[in-house]
Amino acid sequence: AQSVTQLGSHVSVSEGALVLLRCNYSSSVPPYLFWYVQYPNQGLQLLLKYTSAATLVKGINGFEAEFKKSETSFHLTKPSAHMSDAAEYFCAVSFREYGNKLVFGAGTILRVKS
């Protein structure tokens, strides 16, 4: 069955350090991939998406993600963390055969230390 796994329920980085949030999917066919961010008591905001146009995808707020088919991964990175990046991040996938049904990973809470 198709699924998505986020490694690490909590990630802590220092302000200015590299942010790396991991996402792996399970599927024989490359899916569409999305990263969303959720601040406390708010809805989800789209950071970026992969839809097969380019393997390196740039998003909002300085985030980017690279699609690696051989590793079935879509990890999210940001070169320099800012205090305002502290939030929960969800990787999500959708598959052509299931239409627009999103499958979410369990989420990773990012903490940024000053």
Added chain:
Amino acid sequence: DTEVTQTPKHLVMGMTNKKSLKCEQHMGHRAMYWYKQKAKKPPELMFVYSYEKLSINESVPSRFSPECPNSSLLNLHLHALQPEDSALYLCASSRQGLAAAYEQYFGPGTRLTVT
């Protein structure tokens, strides 16, 4: 404008009450969704409307009743809820129904507490 609005922001209701959640978008999107999100969990899909027709019901109990009066509006009618239904209810929309490539835009959610 990439905004999805939801009302009310907070709702407290008793188990015998009837209430409704409302969602609105003016992006011309033709697919709209209801999700339920419990604390420290990802959103769980409840319903999908595509071109104003219910296309997906994820085996949601009948005490939740969705309605799509037109392409911009989505309602969720609530009746005889249980305390375990307390959660953040999120509405989302996307450009085209049943197309996996289109991203979903989420509203801020309604925080529901059932007493």
